[in-house]
Amino acid sequence: MEYILSLDQGTTSSRAVVFDHSGQAVAIAQREFAQHFPRPGWVEHDAREIWQTQLAVMQDVMAQAGIGAAQLRAMGITNQRETTVLWDRRTGEPVAPAIVWQDRRTVAYCETLRAAGHAGAIARKTGLVLDAYFSGTKLAWLLDHVPGVRARAERGELAFGTVDSWLVWQLTGGRVHATDASNASRTLLFNLKTGGWDNDLLALLNIPASVLPQVLPSCGIVAETEPYLLGQAVPIAGWAGDQQAALFGQACFEPGMAKNTYGTGCFMLMNTGDRPVASRHQLLSTVAWRGPVNAARPMAYALEGSVFMAGATVQWLRDGLQIIQSAPEVEALAASVPDTGDVFLVPAFAGLGAPDWDGQARGTLVGMTRGTRCAHIARAALEAIALQTADVFSAMAADSGLALTELRVDGGASRNDLLMQIQANVLGVSVVRSRVTETTALGAAYLAGLATGYWADAQEISTQWQEDRRFEPEWGDEQRQQMTQRWREAVARSRAWAKD
Numbered sequence: 001m002e003y004i005l006s007l008d009q010g011t012t013s014s015r016a017v018v019f020d021h022s023g024q025a026v027a028i029a030q031r032e033f034a035q036h037f038p039r040p041g042w043v044e045h046d047a048r049e050i051w052q053t054q055l056a057v058m059q060d061v062m063a064q065a066g067i068g069a070a071q072l073r074a075m076g077i078t079n080q081r082e083t084t085v086l087w088d089r090r091t092g093e094p095v096a097p098a099i100v101w102q103d104r105r106t107v108a109y110c111e112t113l114r115a116a117g118h119a120g121a122i123a124r125k126t127g128l129v130l131d132a133y134f135s136g137t138k139l140a141w142l143l144d145h146v147p148g149v150r151a152r153a154e155r156g157e158l159a160f161g162t163v164d165s166w167l168v169w170q171l172t173g174g175r176v177h178a179t180d181a182s183n184a185s186r187t188l189l190f191n192l193k194t195g196g197w198d199n200d201l202l203a204l205l206n207i208p209a210s211v212l213p214q215v216l217p218s219c220g221i222v223a224e225t226e227p228y229l230l231g232q233a234v235p236i237a238g239w240a241g242d243q244q245a246a247l248f249g250q251a252c253f254e255p256g257m258a259k260n261t262y263g264t265g266c267f268m269l270m271n272t273g274d275r276p277v278a279s280r281h282q283l284l285s286t287v288a289w290r291g292p293v294n295a296a297r298p299m300a301y302a303l304e305g306s307v308f309m310a311g312a313t314v315q316w317l318r319d320g321l322q323i324i325q326s327a328p329e330v331e332a333l334a335a336s337v338p339d340t341g342d343v344f345l346v347p348a349f350a351g352l353g354a355p356d357w358d359g360q361a362r363g364t365l366v367g368m369t370r371g372t373r374c375a376h377i378a379r380a381a382l383e384a385i386a387l388q389t390a391d392v393f394s395a396m397a398a399d400s401g402l403a404l405t406e407l408r409v410d411g412g413a414s415r416n417d418l419l420m421q422i423q424a425n426v427l428g429v430s431v432v433r434s435r436v437t438e439t440t441a442l443g444a445a446y447l448a449g450l451a452t453g454y455w456a457d458a459q460e461i462s463t464q465w466q467e468d469r470r471f472e473p474e475w476g477d478e479q480r481q482q483m484t485q486r487w488r489e490a491v492a493r494s495r496a497w498a499k500d
Contacts, residue, residue, distance in 0.1 A: 004073055023464040076239060077444055079241060102264075126189075136201070190287075195299065221235050243269055243304065262414045289447065316381075321377070331416045337375040344364075351498075434465060
């Protein structure tokens with residue numbers, strides 16, 4: 001038998017999954033790595049640790065599956081997006097810590113660009129909101145604040161990449177410096193209409209083109225791995241940013257199909273077909289994937305709404321407040337009370353994402369009384385995840401003009417039945433959990449498998465998608481509207497709090 005190996009490099013852990021031809025996970029390996037918070041609002045990773053943990057789980061999962069590299073048809077890669085790595089081309093060593101997508105250090109720079117009138121042009125070219133979330137201003141910060149780095153970059157000595165580029169560089173021994181179109185579209189440097197790097201944006205952010213990776217299709221053979229890593233070379237044949245990969249893994253191949261992934265953040269994407277849709281509600285237009293997936297649509301686009309704190313909110317309950325010992329405990333604790341007692345948690349620890357986009361918002365807990373207990377806060381945390389998603393869902397329906405009748409869900413927190421029921425209640429539509437919750441890794445595997453003939457076409461993949469459970473709304477319109485109105489009042493109290 002042959003298999004596909006999928007590398008799933010996330011914000012808090014590196015994972016590897018071996019999939020068989022039916023799209024089922026044969027083996028999974030995972031290792032967490034350190035999160036660094038050197039200043040308020042700053043979030044960093046050690047890029048070397050990202051590679052070391054990814055290499056370790058790649059080798060672990062092969063041993064678990066009991067297979068050798070000769071049984072791998074191909075490898076797919078999916079990754080945390082926007083996280084910015086800058087490294088030395090000769091040594092392969094990072095010149096600074098990786099700046100994580102959650103990092104807010106460039107908020108003031110974004111405000112300066114906005115005040116100078118650049119936000120509109122950036123949105124028209126990139127489909128993105130001018131925000132510290134994206135890679136471009138992070139790269140500019142590294143060039144301006146790490147001693148000697150700008151001069152080295154201008155001499156062509158340094159390479160920039162998001163985590164996909166970093167992994168491919170390592171996997172190929174530095175032979176390949178590239179990214180795929182879905183990751184490129186998250187940098188503030190990529191023009192959605194031309195499908196390439198934009199010289200005007202590079203000039204605006206003062207970024208030398210010499211640091212940029214080559215932009216390649218999401219589906220197609222990129223390179224082969226160094227033979228010593230797994231015993232023999234393996235083709236790298238599919239890659240995409242984690243949320244685009246999840247859209248693919250959920251078989252959302254037709255315009256109007258949408259999914260939501262509950263990971264560290266919460267990310268809703270809707271396929272908009274072969275054209276980008278300009279958002280009127282501060283959603284993002286992004287590349288979904290590029291490559292020979294659909295001959296009629298070689299480039300597929302998506303609308304996206306990003307919630308910064310989803311699973312990370314539960315991690316905060318565990319690590320910050322220490323009211324649970326492990327993330328799965330939150331469901332039972334939250335279910336021990338019938339409601340929150342009018343307590344609302346707005347988890348704007350790193351600002352607010354779509355549709356508010358307030359980098360100065362901060363986490364807010366309102367409505368507490370002497371009767372408030374840990375269980376109420378736990379339930380408020382789950383409701384916050386669902387309510388943030390509902391904000392994005394409403395904006396997406398308004399932008400697309402489509403009445404979305406269901407939402408396909410995946411990711412670790414989608415296993416929380418209480419959260420999924422709350423989600424259906426606040427959305428007012430069916431929430432459908434797929435049988436395979438590893439859809440991010442599966443999407444990368446599908447892209448790699450299509451490129452190498454492991455799967456024949458998108459239709460074969462669509463037939464493999466299976467429903468695990470469907471959650472139907474239990475609230476009426478009046479209760480839903482009251483909850484939404486109260487939530488928006490709480491959000492208003494979190495706005496514009498930080499003054500740095």
